Amino acid sequence: MTPRFVHLVASSAIGIRRAYTLHVIDPSIFFHPTIRPSHGSTDYLNALEEFQLPPAAMTLQGPSQPGGYGAMDFMRLGEGRNKRVVAVDHKRRAILFDTASHAVSTLPALHAPKISPVSFPVGDSVYVLKTNPAPNEAHCFEALIHGRGPENRCRPDWYWHSLPRAASLRYQAPGSYDQDDPVFEDIFGHALVGGAHI
Numbered sequence: 001m002t003p004r005f006v007h008l009v010a011s012s013a014i015g016i017r018r019a020y021t022l023h024v025i026d027p028s029i030f031f032h033p034t035i036r037p038s039h040g041s042t043d044y045l046n047a048l049e050e051f052q053l054p055p056a057a058m059t060l061q062g063p064s065q066p067g068g069y070g071a072m073d074f075m076r077l078g079e080g081r082n083k084r085v086v087a088v089d090h091k092r093r094a095i096l097f098d099t100a101s102h103a104v105s106t107l108p109a110l111h112a113p114k115i116s117p118v119s120f121p122v123g124d125s126v127y128v129l130k131t132n133p134a135p136n137e138a139h140c141f142e143a144l145i146h147g148r149g150p151e152n153r154c155r156p157d158w159y160w161h162s163l164p165r166a167a168s169l170r171y172q173a174p175g176s177y178d179q180d181d182p183v184f185e186d187i188f189g190h191a192l193v194g195g196a197h198i
Contacts, residue, residue, distance in 0.1 A: 007085055007099070008053070009074045018062035020072055022085060023053050024099045057099050063089045075119035077126045077144065086126060086144060090115060094144075096158070111162050112139035118187070131187045133165070141165055 006025040011018060029051070063070035070089060077084040083099040086107065094107035110128070120127040126144045133140035141163040149159030 005083055005099070007074070007076060007083075010053070014061060017064060018070060018072075020060045020062065020074070020087070021056035022058045022060075022074070022097065022099070023055075024057050024083065025054060057102065058097055058104070060087060060095075063091055063093070065090065071115070073114065073117055075117075075126055075128065076121045078124045079121055086119075088114065088117075088128075105158075107144070107158050108160055110139075110160055111142055112137075114140075114142075127163070129187065133187075137165075138162070 004027060006027050008023045008025055010021045010023065012021070013019065060072065062072050065071075070091075072087055072089045075086050075088075077086050077096065085097045085099065086094060087097065088094045088110060090113050092109040092111075092113050094110060096105040096107050097103070098105075112130075114128055114130045115132070117128045117130055119129070124146055128142050128144070130137075130140040139162045143161045143163055144158060145161050146158050147156050148154075149157065149161070151159065
């Protein structure tokens, strides 16, 4: 069986910039307690174990942003034994971190910024959906794909592919804004069905 890992990103501040530490955690430690029960005792069932985070596999400083800390978003790329994480910032820049080899690779920029996106790892790709697209906004749904892209057909490389806008249901609360007002359509729920439909 392929080992599974939890990728935890913790945020803190270094000076006036936000810093992000990526920790790779083996979840089996949560299911094999180290506190052993005394003979006939059930006290261990209520015992709280302390957990020390493993050392950071990587630390990133967020981009500078006037008036505040630059935010970054992280998403898993690929399935199975591939342990890779994509980091993107509000300026569309992206990097790829391989947690097995500790290698960092630059990626092409997204077509449009995604603030607090949701992502879906499918095969060796990741699909990224903006959660608050404006009406008729372009590039709110993109996929990071490895292959021969439109800009480099000679050899395979990573590229962002813009996809048609995801279908969404618009809800209007009674007595709220006019239905024809140009408002953002927040996406509050999502699902990946059968590994192929969002």
